[in-house]
Each structure stands twice: as structure tokens, then as C-alpha cells.
Amino acid sequence: MIGQMRIGHGYDLHRLEPIAPGGPGRPLIVGGVRLDHDRGPVAHSDGDVLYHAVTDALLGALGLEDIGQLFPDDAAENEGRDSADFVREAVRLISASGWGVVNLDATVVLERPRIGASKGAIRANLAGLLGVGVERVNVKGKSHEGVDAIGEGRAIEAHAVVLLASAGQG
Numbered sequence: 001m002i003g004q005m006r007i008g009h010g011y012d013l014h015r016l017e018p019i020a021p022g023g024p025g026r027p028l029i030v031g032g033v034r035l036d037h038d039r040g041p042v043a044h045s046d047g048d049v050l051y052h053a054v055t056d057a058l059l060g061a062l063g064l065e066d067i068g069q070l071f072p073d074d075a076a077e078n079e080g081r082d083s084a085d086f087v088r089e090a091v092r093l094i095s096a097s098g099w100g101v102v103n104l105d106a107t108v109v110l111e112r113p114r115i116g117a118s119k120g121a122i123r124a125n126l127a128g129l130l131g132v133g134v135e136r137v138n139v140k141g142k143s144h145e146g147v148d149a150i151g152e153g154r155a156i157e158a159h160a161v162v163l164l165a166s167a168g169q170g
């Protein structure tokens with residue numbers, strides 16, 4: 001018999017702007033890993049596009065309020081905030097509702113830099129936040145083939161799908 005399960009999907013996009021003193025771009029952080037780049041996300045929080053997509057996938061699986069509702073971008077306490085806090089809160093809500101994470105599959109779409117060398121660290125960060133082994137966390141990097149805003153380096157995008165099982169069945 002198949003236990004009770006839920007699937008959740010999350011998506012996020014941030015504009016990328018030059019990182020300059022006083023400029024609009026924040027340092028580029030993806031999955032908790034700082035990437036070396038001359039552009040970074042425009043965001044109220046630290047702008048971690050992958051953590052935002054993962055947070056919305058977790059919340060979406062249970063039909064909870066989304067990240068924008070839980071953490072308003074006009075709230076002072078979210079200014080520059082470490083987006084790991086958002087993932088932690090989503091995991092807390094899921095656990096409190098009697099659910100656990102089975103696995104996560106995510107894709108980061110970014111023209112430059114390639115995330116390949118950082119994938120291991122990103123997976124480890126996510127596994128730690130989700131409380132699962134790294135073998136249950138997959139992260140893929142894709143370019144946008146030079147077209148549209150992402151391909152021109154003006155934006156970064158992330159997609160995430162997560163499967164939850166009622167506690168004890170993961």
C-alpha cells in the first residue's frame with residue numbers, strides 16, 4: 001500500500017544587476033553558496049533564488065501560504081535576511097503538520113557562472129536544512145542558451161519539486 005504523499009512545486013526568478021558599492025545587485029548566493037560573479041540578484045532578502053523556490057515547493061505541497069505571504073518583502077526583519085531562515089520555517093511547518101521530506105529535485109537556470117563546481121556544497125546545504133541525506137537532494141544547472149533575459153545574464157531562475165510523506169513513511 002502506498003502511504004499518503006504530497007507533491008509540491010516552487011518557482012522563483014530574480015533580476016541580476018551589477019554588484020557595485022551602493023548598487024542594486026546583492027552578492028550572488030545560490031543554495032547558500034556564494035558564487036563569484038560581477039552581477040547579483042535584486043532582492044529584499046539575500047535573494048537566494050534556489051532557497052526561495054524550495055521554500056515555495058515545501059509550502060505548496062501542503063497548500064500553505066507562500067513565501068511572499070509568510071515573509072513579506074516590505075517587512076524590515078526580512079531586509080537582507082539569510083534565505084535559509086525561510087527554508088527552515090517551511091520545514092518546521094511541515095514537521096509540525098506530521099510530514100517529512102522524501103526527496104527534492106531542483107533546477108537552477110543561469111547563464112553565468114556555471115554552478116557545476118558548487119553543486120556538492122549546494123546539495124549538502126539543502127540536505128542539512130531538509131533533514132535528509134544528500135542522496136535525496138538533486139540539483140541541476142542549466143544555461144538559457146543565450147536567449148531572453150536569463151540567457152543575456154539579466155536574470156536567474158530556479159524550479160523545485162519536492163515529495164512529502166506523512167511522518168514515518170518517508
Ligand SMILES: [Zn+2]
Nearest residue numbers: 012013049052
Ligand atoms: Zn526570490
